[in-house]
Amino acid sequence: MPNLPEKLTGLQAYDPITGSYAVRLDANESYFDLPSVLKAKIADRIEELDFNRYPDPLANETIQAFAAYYGTHANLVTAANGSDELLSLLINCFLAKGSKLVTVSHDFSMYRFYAALSEVETVVVPKTAQLQIDVNALIAACRDADAVIFSNPCNPTSLGLPRNEVIRLLESVSCLVIVDEAYMDFWDESVMDLVTKYENLIVLRTCSKAIGLAAVRMGFAVANPYLTGLLRAAKSPYNCDGVSQAIAATVLRETSLLEQCRTEIIMQTQRLYTAVAELVKRYPSILECVYPTRTNFVFIKTAYAREIFESLAKAGIAVRCFADGLRICAGNRREQTLLLSALEQILQPIG
Numbered sequence: 424m425p426n427l428p429e430k431l432t433g434l435q436a437y438d439p440i441t442g443s444y445a446v447r448l449d450a451n452e453s454y455f456d457l458p459s460v461l462k463a464k465i466a467d468r469i470e471e472l473d474f475n476r477y478p479d480p481l482a483n484e485t486i487q488a489f490a491a492y493y494g495t496h497a498n499l500v501t502a503a504n505g506s507d508e509l510l511s512l513l514i515n516c517f518l519a520k521g522s523k524l525v526t527v528s529h530d531f532s533m534y535r536f537y538a539a540l541s542e543v544e545t546v547v548v549p550k551t552a553q554l555q556i557d558v559n560a561l562i563a564a565c566r567d568a569d570a571v572i573f574s575n576p577c578n579p580t581s582l583g584l585p586r587n588e589v590i591r592l593l594e595s596v597s598c599l600v601i602v603d604e605a606y607m608d609f610w611d612e613s614v615m616d617l618v619t620k621y622e623n624l625i626v627l628r629t630c631s632k633a634i635g636l637a638a639v640r641m642g643f644a645v646a647n648p649y650l651t652g653l654l655r656a657a658k659s660p661y662n663c664d665g666v667s668q669a670i671a672a673t674v675l676r677e678t679s680l681l682e683q684c685r686t687e688i689i690m691q692t693q694r695l696y697t698a699v700a701e702l703v704k705r706y707p708s709i710l711e712c713v714y715p716t717r718t719n720f721v722f723i724k725t726a727y728a729r730e731i732f733e734s735l736a737k738a739g740i741a742v743r744c745f746a747d748g749l750r751i752c753a754g755n756r757r758e759q760t761l762l763l764s765a766l767e768q769i770l771q772p773i774g
């Protein structure tokens with residue numbers, strides 16, 4: 424065996440739920456596939472592609488479409504192979520071995536994963552009993568840290584930190600502040616417009632959730648021109664392939680379709696929240712609570728997470744299991760009906 428660093432020992436490949444499930448509510452994807460007219464438009468674009476040529480290293484057309492849709496400027500945007508690549512890049516290149524990264528818990532597991540790989544020290548600030556970010560504790564932890572990262576709205580809790588609280592954090596710390604807004608399409612408290620005001624702010628967005636392009640791998644960092652210049656310089660030159668660039672650019676221009684999907688998903692999520700809140704009322708000894716959601720999923724606090732997760736899996740329904748709860752993506756009307764009747768059947772005998 425070659426001599427490899429210790430940080431690699433025990434590392435496991437990311438293992439999303441595999442197998443065939445009739446209903447997939449585990450990965451927070453959009454439940455809308457692209458309409459066939461749009462797929463045909465994409466097919467035409469791909470047919471025109473010069474497959475023998477390297478793609479545009481900055482994905483200019485795509486960042487312009489992104490900037491137009493979100494009301495920002497392309498010169499503040501860096502495109503990447505999913506926001507996962509940006510997380511890796513930021514933690515790898517903007518921090519060094521031994522740097523301190525502040526995270527919160529619960530939050531997206533990938534932050535700690537990349538930090539461990541880069542031998543960056545993570546300081547985990549626990550959330551309040553209501554699973555909200557404790558901004559005062561976060562500010563205190565940032566005092567001797569190099570960066571802080573959190574998702575807003577949060578995966579997996581579905582809760583949002585209001586914009587004025589994020590601003591309070593920005594006003595109080597000098598380290599790099601990375602706000603992962605993967606689900607901000609479902610809420611309205613973005614700080615993307617503040618990247619030129621705060622020199623330490625980086626906002627991450629993705630096409631994997633509300634935009635419905637999880638298959639394509641396209642994520643964006645929005646930051647001031649200085650940080651953007653560094654990100655563009657540090658990334659690998661052709662990080663976004665030509666096919667993904669063409670698809671994302673095409674879809675991001677479909678503003679009325681995107682608005683329609685976004686509104687519909689928010690409505691379906693509220694519908695799921697209401698139905699689950701009803702179950703919480705009826706089975707209080709099993710389901711502790713469901714949190715008000717600002718995302719496209721709900722988080723149910725329950726000591727029976729593992730049991731319910733396994734019973735749902737047997738019924739062909741995939742959700743995400745945590746030690747203290749279940750994260751369930753909204754899904755369409757039919758999927759929601761299947762989920763709710765399966766939940767009913769599982770809860771009845773236990774309750």
Ligand SMILES: *Cc1c(COP(=O)(O)O)cnc(C)c1O
Binds near residue numbers: 508629642
């Ligand atoms: C889904 C998700 C992402 C998106 O990752 P991609 O690599 O763009 O698919 C980023 N952050 C959070 C918190 C997420 O839940």
